Amino acid sequence: MIRTVQPDDWPAMAAIYQQGIDTGDATMETQAPPPEKMALSYLETPQLVIEQAGAVVGYALLTAVSGRCVYAGVAEVSLYVSASHRGQGIGRQLLSQLxxxxxQQGIWTVQAGIFPENTASVAVHKQCGFREVGYRERIGQRNGQWxxxxxxxxxSKTIGT
Structure with a gap:
């Protein structure tokens, strides 16, 4: 069941984020922030989680790309699924709903930055209508590796056209 994030979801979301970090192919981060700090990093809406058997098993959030009003309709997606639930279409469901x-919130462009080695994430985004627009070489280091x-x-086909 996909639903809106509740305050008590953040610890489970931080744990899922840490699982993504641990793969080495999800983010430049090496440690998940505390749940209370993580909660402050994203746009207030939409914030989605997916539950199975009463447990949060994935989430999708947006971050503003700029504080300038001209970019108010542009956001970056964060999409994470728990290790034990990957490969079941959960990411696609969450991203589609997001x-x-x-x-509905007036966002006309959703963007993503993904390690090219994360082929599952690239595939999910493309299934949901994303297209490649660029490639940043050696943009940052993770554990000493560029x-x-x-x-x-x-x-969007309906907003900002």
């Missing part, structure tokens, strides 16, 4: 909800990032975006 796109629908974001358009990493590239594939840039993807999805433009």
């Amino acid at each position: 796109i629908t909800d974001s358009e 990493r590239d990032v594939l840039l993807l975006e999805r433009r």
Whole structure:
């Protein structure tokens, strides 16, 4: 069941984020922030989790790309699924719902930065209408190793046209 994030979801979300960090192919981060800090990093809406058997097993959030008003309709997606639930279509369900909800909030472009080695994430984003728009070589280091990032975006067909 997909639903809006509740305050008591953040610890489970931080644990899922840490699982993504531990793969080495999800983010430049090496440690999940405390749940209370994590909660302050994202747009207030839409914030989605997916539950199975009463447990949060994935989440999708947006971050503003800029504080400038001209970019008010542009956001970056964070999409994470627990290790034990990957490969079941959960990411696609969450991302599809996030796109629908974001358009209702006036978001016209959702973008993503993904390590090219994270082929599952790239595939999910493309299934949801994202397209490749760039490639950043050696953009940052993770554990002393330079990493590239594939840039993807999805433009709304109804907002900002």
